[in-house]
Amino acid sequence: MAITIHAIRPDFAGEVAGVDLRTPISKQDVAAIEAGMDRYAVLVFRDQRISDDEQMAFTKNFGGIEHAQGGNITKDDEYRLKEGMIDVSNLDKLGQPLDRNDRRRMFNLGNRLWHSDSSYRAIPAKYSLLSARTVAARGGNTEFADMRAAYDALDEDMRATVENLICEHSLMYSRGSMGFTDLTDAERAMFRPVRQSLVRTHPVTGRKSLFLASHIGAIVGWPVPEARDLIRDLIEHATQREFVYVHVWRQYDLVIWDNRQTMHRVRRFDESEPRDMRRTTVAGDAMTAEQASA
Numbered sequence: 001m002a003i004t005i006h007a008i009r010p011d012f013a014g015e016v017a018g019v020d021l022r023t024p025i026s027k028q029d030v031a032a033i034e035a036g037m038d039r040y041a042v043l044v045f046r047d048q049r050i051s052d053d054e055q056m057a058f059t060k061n062f063g064g065i066e067h068a069q070g071g072n073i074t075k076d077d078e079y080r081l082k083e084g085m086i087d088v089s090n091l092d093k094l095g096q097p098l099d100r101n102d103r104r105r106m107f108n109l110g111n112r113l114w115h116s117d118s119s120y121r122a123i124p125a126k127y128s129l130l131s132a133r134t135v136a137a138r139g140g141n142t143e144f145a146d147m148r149a150a151y152d153a154l155d156e157d158m159r160a161t162v163e164n165l166i167c168e169h170s171l172m173y174s175r176g177s178m179g180f181t182d183l184t185d186a187e188r189a190m191f192r193p194v195r196q197s198l199v200r201t202h203p204v205t206g207r208k209s210l211f212l213a214s215h216i217g218a219i220v221g222w223p224v225p226e227a228r229d230l231i232r233d234l235i236e237h238a239t240q241r242e243f244v245y246v247h248v249w250r251q252y253d254l255v256i257w258d259n260r261q262t263m264h265r266v267r268r269f270d271e272s273e274p275r276d277m278r279r280t281t282v283a284g285d286a287m288t289a290e291q292a293s294a
């Protein structure tokens with residue numbers, strides 16, 4: 001059965017049918033999915049009852065797997081999932097929901113801010129693949145914003161303003177904006193800001209997009225309050241409802257998004273119940289800006 005993709009919104013978010021992700025897929029199918037990603041930036045696969053190994057095998061069709069190091073405050077002996085799997089659940093190692101005051105929970109609440117995965121790494125991520133193993137009874141939607149459409153909608157003056165700007169991204173900035181500042185020296189060192197271009201060009205389609213995230217805390221050469229004012233304005237612009245697809249999760253959905261063309265955030269849900277979401281990430285292949293010398 002051949003892969004088909006139908007648009008959920010015109011040119012943003014598509015739903016894929018005709019593929020079973022439990023088994024290896026053909027080169028043609030990989031190419032069809034990549035082409036769908038280039039066009040829609042978010043693809044939804046329904047009813048994919050996959051294991052972690054099957055998810056990782058599918059992920060590797062699109063590039064190398066990015067690992068979790070440097071992206072969280074979870075300690076090595078606290079991980080619930082194997083190497084290569086990113087735990088985006090609300091669960092501890094024993095499968096119990098984290099306590100309200102658990103540091104890891106408070107840190108993870110930062111995922112409710114608009115962001116692009118791994119924009120705080122010098123080489124930011126290509127795709128993220130999120131598999132819904134247990135969904136929230138209510139809430140917990142993931143919202144995606146189209147950063148290409150957001151760029152296209154800027155007026156000429158704003159396009160000229162943002163064209164060559166370089167931003168500093170760090171998990172310290174996004175968490176700090178939520179009042180979570182309780183970090184150790186080692187964590188602060190791990191979360192050292194990296195530089196990213198504010199405007200990026202997609203390597204295949206050539207389309208420009210805004211590379212925004214709540215991880216941004218500064219613009220190189222700008223006073224900090226002025227930088228944050230501009231970034232807030234741009235995020236507000238880019239996340240208007242006309243640019244947003246809201247994904248309502250069903251169990252065994254797998255959603256892939258292109259972090260180079262989108263932002264996303266998760267919405268509130270009842271955290272006394274398990275919500276087991278497992279992510280794999282396809283590593284990017286290049287920096288978007290030169291890094292500051294250490």
Ligand SMILES: [Fe+2]
Binds near residue numbers: 111115116117264
């Ligand atoms: Fe994310």
